[in-house]
Amino acid sequence: MNEEKVITLRPDRKIFEDIYFSGNQGSLLFSPTTKSKTIVTIAAAAIVFIVFLFKDFLSKESFGVLYFLSFIFLLCAVFLSVSVNKVSRWKKQVNHYLNVLERCKVYEIKFDRNFFTVNIDGEKETSEWKDFEYVDSHNDFISLEGKYSYMFPRKAMSEKEYSFLKNTLKEKVKTD
Known part of the structure; x- marks a missing residue:
């Protein structure tokens, strides 16, 4: 492949959106990243609530259990908020990219024997083939x-x- 090959993509926002946000990926609390943390936090909150309802039945020496469970709940809430923040930042970046695509007139992929270039309205990103570490093709997209x-x-x-x-x-991307 000595000559340059050009593939022009249709920058339809809906096509890209369907892939980026499939499988609840855009959901702040139930994305694959946050779902387990959300469930654990809800479970911890329920346990703290139940123990709090029965606090009158606890002896003075057993109040440490309520404090410990409250600490566990707060820890779960902190981990959940960190994950929600990551998903929120990712979603913001994806939406920014989708907005760029929506206004885009030219979206081309150019490649030859040595280089791979993506051109979005004159903004070009060029890489050598050795710069890529991983390629994966699915039924709906190539990453x-x-x-x-x-x-x-x-x-x-x-x-x-x-x-x-x-x-x-x-063929071009060598994965180890």
Whole structure:
């Protein structure tokens, strides 16, 4: 492959949105990142609440249990808030990117034997093939990670271009 190959993507926000926010990924409390922490925090809150209702039945020496359970609940709440913050920042970045795509006139992928370039309205990111560490193709998209990370939806290009891109990336990106 000596000549430069160009694939033009359709920058339809809905196509990209469907992939980025699939599987509750945009949900602050029930995304894959936060779901378990949310459930544990709710369980801890329920236990503290139940113990608090029965605090009159606790002896003076057993009040430490209520303090300990309250501490566990607060710890769970802190871990949950950190995870929610991460998801919130990720969601904000994705929405910013989707807004850029919405206004975009040109979205091209150019590659040849040595370089891979993504051009979004004249903003070009060029990498050598060795800069990429990982490529994965799914039924709906191809993800490419390295110096820059990308996600290319299947619906944003023709089937022929998708197959060609998938095969080229798997051939060029050396994963150990």
